Amino acid sequence: MIPAPLFSAQNLVKHFRLKGGLLGSSRGVVRAVDNVSFDLAEGETLGIVGESGCGKSTTARLIVDLISPDAGTITLGGKLLGKHISARELRRQIQMVFQDSYASLNPRLTMEDAIAFGPKVNGMSPQQAARLAHELLERVGLEPRRFAGRYPHELSGGQRQRVNIARALAFSPKIVVLDESVSALDKSVEAQVLNLLADLKAELGLTYVFISHDLNVVRHMSDRVMVMYLGQVAEIGTVEAIYSAPAHPYTAALLSAMPSMDPDRRTMEAPLTGDPPNPINPPAGCRFHTRCKHADTICAAVEPGLFGLPGEGHQVACHIHIPGSNHRNRGVEA
Amino acid sequence: MSAPLLDMENLTVRFHGERTVHAVNGVSLTLQSGETLGILGESGSGKSVTLKTLLRLLPENRTEIGGTLRVDGQDVLALQGRALADHRGRTVSMVFQDPMLALDPVYRIGDQIAETVMRHEGCSRSEAMARALDMFKSVQMPSPERRLRAYPHEMSGGMRQRAMIALALACRPKLLLADEPTTALDATVQIQILLLLRDLQRQFGMGMIFVTHDIGVVVEVSDRVAVMYAGEIIETGTVHDIIRDARHPYTKGLLAANLHGAVKGARLNAISGAPPSLESRPTACSFAPRCPVARETCASQPPPNVAVGAQRQVRCILAQQ
Numbered sequence: 001m002i003p004a005p006l007f008s009a010q011n012l013v014k015h016f017r018l019k020g021g022l023l024g025s026s027r028g029v030v031r032a033v034d035n036v037s038f039d040l041a042e043g044e045t046l047g048i049v050g051e052s053g054c055g056k057s058t059t060a061r062l063i064v065d066l067i068s069p070d071a072g073t074i075t076l077g078g079k080l081l082g083k084h085i086s087a088r089e090l091r092r093q094i095q096m097v098f099q100d101s102y103a104s105l106n107p108r109l110t111m112e113d114a115i116a117f118g119p120k121v122n123g124m125s126p127q128q129a130a131r132l133a134h135e136l137l138e139r140v141g142l143e144p145r146r147f148a149g150r151y152p153h154e155l156s157g158g159q160r161q162r163v164n165i166a167r168a169l170a171f172s173p174k175i176v177v178l179d180e181s182v183s184a185l186d187k188s189v190e191a192q193v194l195n196l197l198a199d200l201k202a203e204l205g206l207t208y209v210f211i212s213h214d215l216n217v218v219r220h221m222s223d224r225v226m227v228m229y230l231g232q233v234a235e236i237g238t239v240e241a242i243y244s245a246p247a248h249p250y251t252a253a254l255l256s257a258m259p260s261m262d263p264d265r266r267t268m269e270a271p272l273t274g275d276p277p278n279p280i281n282p283p284a285g286c287r288f289h290t291r292c293k294h295a296d297t298i299c300a301a302v303e304p305g306l307f308g309l310p311g312e313g314h315q316v317a318c319h320i321h322i323p324g325s326n327h328r329n330r331g332v333e334a
Numbered sequence: 335m336s337a338p339l340l341d342m343e344n345l346t347v348r349f350h351g352e353r354t355v356h357a358v359n360g361v362s363l364t365l366q367s368g369e370t371l372g373i374l375g376e377s378g379s380g381k382s383v384t385l386k387t388l389l390r391l392l393p394e395n396r397t398e399i400g401g402t403l404r405v406d407g408q409d410v411l412a413l414q415g416r417a418l419a420d421h422r423g424r425t426v427s428m429v430f431q432d433p434m435l436a437l438d439p440v441y442r443i444g445d446q447i448a449e450t451v452m453r454h455e456g457c458s459r460s461e462a463m464a465r466a467l468d469m470f471k472s473v474q475m476p477s478p479e480r481r482l483r484a485y486p487h488e489m490s491g492g493m494r495q496r497a498m499i500a501l502a503l504a505c506r507p508k509l510l511l512a513d514e515p516t517t518a519l520d521a522t523v524q525i526q527i528l529l530l531l532r533d534l535q536r537q538f539g540m541g542m543i544f545v546t547h548d549i550g551v552v553v554e555v556s557d558r559v560a561v562m563y564a565g566e567i568i569e570t571g572t573v574h575d576i577i578r579d580a581r582h583p584y585t586k587g588l589l590a591a592n593l594h595g596a597v598k599g600a601r602l603n604a605i606s607g608a609p610p611s612l613e614s615r616p617t618a619c620s621f622a623p624r625c626p627v628a629r630e631t632c633a634s635q636p637p638p639n640v641a642v643g644a645q646r647q648v649r650c651i652l653a654q655q
Contacts, residue, residue, distance in 0.1 A: 051520035052491075156608045186376035187547065188624075191591040191604035198601070213521060216593040220602075239598075257525040259550025261594045263573045266554055270526040274476070275490035 004078045005039035006207055007063070007094070007175060012036045012072035014058050018280065028280045032058040033069075034231040037306075040175065045201070045208040047222030047239070049215060049254065053279045055231040056211050060179040063209060064096045077174075092122070095168035099180035101160035105152040111137065112148040115167045122171075136166035140196060158189035162196065169200070177209040182217065194221065215258055219243055224313065227251045230279050230287040233306060237314035247309055247316040250288045286319065294320060296327045337407065339509060339541045340365040340388075345401040347383050347392065347565075356615045357383045359565035360401070367508060370535055370542040372556030372573070374549060374588070378609050380565035381545045385511045388543075389422055406508055424454045427507035429531075431514040433494035437486040443497045444482030447504050454505045469500035472537075473530060492523040496530070503534060509541045516551060528554050549592050553577060558645065561585050564610050564620035571646040581648040583625050619650070627652060 016030040033055040040046055048056045061067045065074070065087045076093060079085040098104045105114055115136055116129035124132070134144040140162040152160055161181060168176055178197070182190045194217065200206060210221045218225060218239075225242040227235045227250065235248040246252045253271035260267050272291050277283060283290045289299035298319050306315040307322045319325040340363065347358035358380040365371050375381040386392050387399060390410065403410045406425055413421050430436040438446055447469060448462035455462075463482070470478035473496040486494055495515060502510060512531060516524040532555050535542045544555050552559055552573065559576040561569045561584065569582040580586045587605035607624040610616070619625070622632035632651060640653040 051522065158608060186609075187549075187588055187591040188376060188605040189608060191593075191602040192606065195602050195604055198599075215521070220593050220598060254521060257522045259525070259528070259548070259554045261550050261553055261577070261592070263553055263577060267525055267529065270522070270529055272522040273526065275492040275523050276520060 006042040006077060007040040008073075008075045009039075009059075009063065010037050010073045010075075012059070012062055012074070013070045014055075014062060014067065015070055030279050031231045031282055032279060033062065034282075036072075036228075036231070036233055038226055038233070038236060040207055040209065042174075043201075043205055043207055044223045045210050045221055047218035047225040048209065048211045048228060049213065049218050049225060050228035050234075051213070051254075051276045053230065053276055054228040055279070056228050057179055058231075059228070060096065060177050060209065060211055063175075063177050064094050065090050066096070092171045093173050094175040094177065095171060095173040096177040096179060097161070097164045097168050097181040099183055101157055101164055101184065102152060104164050105160060107152055110149050110151060111142075111155070111163050112144075114152075114163060115170055118167065119170050132170060133166075136169055137163070139169070139200070140166045141192075142166075156189075158185055158193060161185060161193055165193075165196065165200070169204070172204075173206070175207045175209065177211070179211045180213070183212060183214065190217070197221070215243075215254065227254065230277065230282045232287060233315075233317060234288065235314075235316045235318075236306070237309075237316075238312055241311050241314045245311075247314070247321055248288075248318045249292050249294050249320075253291075286317070294327075294329050296329070298326050336366075338364040339367040339369075339406060340543075341402075341404045342384075343402040345384065345387065345403060346399070347380070347387055348398040348400075349392075350396050350398065353613055356612045357565055358387070359615055361562075361565070361567055363560065363567070365509070365541045365543065367541050368536075368539050369558065370532075370544060370556050372552035372559045373543060373545045373562055374547070374552050374559055374576075375545075375562035376547055376609065378564075378612065379562040381562050382513055383565075384562075385428065385513050385543060385545055388426055388509070388511060389428055390418060391428075420454070423450055423502075423507065424505050425507060426509045426511060427502040427505070428511040428513065429495075429498055429502045429515045431517050433491075433498040434486060436498055437494065437501070439486055442483050442485055443489075443501075447482075447497075447501050450501060451504050465504060466500070469504050470497075472503070472534065473497075473500045475500070491519055492526065495519060495523075495527050499527075499531065499534070503538065506538065507540060509543070510535065512542065512544045514546055515544075517546070517548070524551075525554075531555060549577075549588060550594070561588070564612060564616060566616070566620065566649060567647075568621065568649045569647070571643070575643070575646055581642060581653050582621075582650050583627055583652075584621050 012033055013035055014033040016032055018027040050056050062069050074081040076085055076090055081090055112133045115133035119129045119132060137144040137147055142162055182193050212218050222239050225239050226233055229250050235251045246255055256271045285300040285302055286304050289295040304317045304319050304322055306317050308315050319327040320329050342363040345358055345361045349355040349357060361384055373381045399411060444466045447466035451462040451465045466482055467478055475481050475496050516527050546552055556573050559573050560567045563584050569585050580589055590603040605624050610620050618634055619632045619637040622628045637649050637651050639647050639649045641647050642653055
């Protein structure tokens with residue numbers, strides 16, 4: 001029997017109503033996350049990539065239950081959220097580190113207080129919480145004697161992000177959701193924080209959800225990668241499958257939009273034209289068909305579901321790969 | 335060789351206020367027309383300040399600028415009043431990172447472009463609007479006639495950046511400055527804008543300085559690269575030189591941190607520490623405290639600027655052998 005996944009999201013849906021129409025009526029619905037399912041195995045890192053508006057941050061917030069889904073279920077360790085496990089307990093086991101290290105910290109709390117705050121609220125004695133804060137500062141590479149009494153504005157961006165990581169670890173979580181956590185850092189500092197994250201994962205046996213727009217960083221950090229487009233999963237698979245044999249035309253386009261790093265082989269043609277469409281009124285059928293060079297009549301009419309490909313857990317939502325789809329390129333490599 | 339389009343000699347920029355910041359510390363650059371220079375650096379390296387100095391956009395009363403700066407034979411630091419206004423947009427123009435902040439939200443895009451053309455070329459409104467339409471076609475704006483009448487908020491991020499490029503190029507500047515023009519864009523849009531800038535630079539035969547923190551972006555657009563750190567250029571060379579044969583330890587560290595070709599799962603060869611605060615002018619190698627191969631002298635005297643080839647310099651004591 002396959003062991004139950006540590007975390008499982010099934011058919012998550014989150015729509016945001018746009019207000020501001022006549023008499024406060026709704027002007028439309030942002031389909032931020034539309035029927036998204038995935039599992040997390042213990043100890044793995046799942047990378048989530050996609051462009052703005054693809055729903056990766058909304059997915060992150062749903063995982064941590066910062067917002068509640070309109071539909072769908074979340075289970076942690078086999079326990080259904082809202083039934084067998086409370087949101088409070090879930091958040092203790094799943095912590096999050098955000099992109100903006102400054103906005104994430106209370107400007108009036110010292111680093112020690114910021115880290116100790118959560119444990120104290122959850123019943124730890126002040127002395128114990130302070131000791132824990134010092135231990136965690138040490139663990140993320142900040143000397144407690146120098147940093148415990150400092151305020152956020154007295155730290156650099158890299159140091160603040162280390163504190164945010166320390167704070168996320170204060171509850172000994174099983175899962176840490178990293179939502180563009182290194183994106184705002186300078187490259188040289190980013191590499192230090194990535195090293196720290198890798199070390200912590202090895203030491204503490206953590207499971208990561210690693211969200212980033214930087215495909216190089218995602219490749220380096222992840223075991224599996226989920227590619228999202230306009231609120232849906234376009235493709236999910238092992239990092240090797242996604243990067244070396246992408247099945248969805250969107251994944252292929254994302255990869256070839258990466259700058260080449262070779263002055264003799266510069267990119268000559270942009271893989272896609274135009275911007276990602278607005279998630280308020282996403283295209284019917286396959287949401288990518290408006291930008292896809294393989295688009296056929298079926299793509300505008302029928303929404304493709306995720307279809308399993310050969311290879312470990314490799315799934316793609318594209319008619320080219322769905323048997324009997326009538327797509328003219330059916331069976332041809334994307 | 336003909337006189338360069340841009341000749342910057344020992345530029346220093348200091349900001350005065352509650353505390354003094356030595357943002358640019360002796361930068362020398364030349365650029366020929368038709369050439370693209372990429373300036374690569376992290377936040378606080380002085381790359382954007384160097385660009386803004388070329389347009390004299392820095393606040394006059396708090397900024398102290400030293401050195402010489404000539405564009406197309408003209409002393410930019412001596413420009414005043416009307417002559418300075420003529421310089422901006424006509425000789426040198428700029429594309430900023432955030433088009434939403436750079437474009438005026440209450441005027442239609444077409445009017446904003448036409449206004450610039452009328453100011454610099456003294457032509458009629460209809461001629462200026464015709465130029466605006468031409469520019470929209472040059473930047474491959476979808477449905478250009480309709481978009482001329484659009485307001486900035488009615489456009490997507492990629493379209494807004496195209497509109498700003500159209501505005502910047504409307505008066506055919508000799509030098510285009512691009513300050514992280516693709517950083518805020520999505521990956522699939524970023525590559526479109528990079529290719530567009532590369533094509534337009536060739537088509538218009540102008541000089542371009544492209545500032546970014548992203549090595550991949552530099553490789554796509556530049557002929558030559560200058561790497562900045564703590565307000566100094568620490569390495570220059572062709573894009574081939576920098577990518578294939580980086581000599582300065584900082585450049586090497588940046589290349590490693592890009593993760594291109596990094597061994598998966600292996601520890602990254604990260605540069606430790608953080609950039610200096612620049613409250614005083616550097617008297618030694620600014621990178622020495624973070625440098626894995628620093629020697630004693632690195633912390634006590636300024637490093638030599640070693641020429642290791644034609645147009646190739648490395649500001650490092652180790653480059654001397």
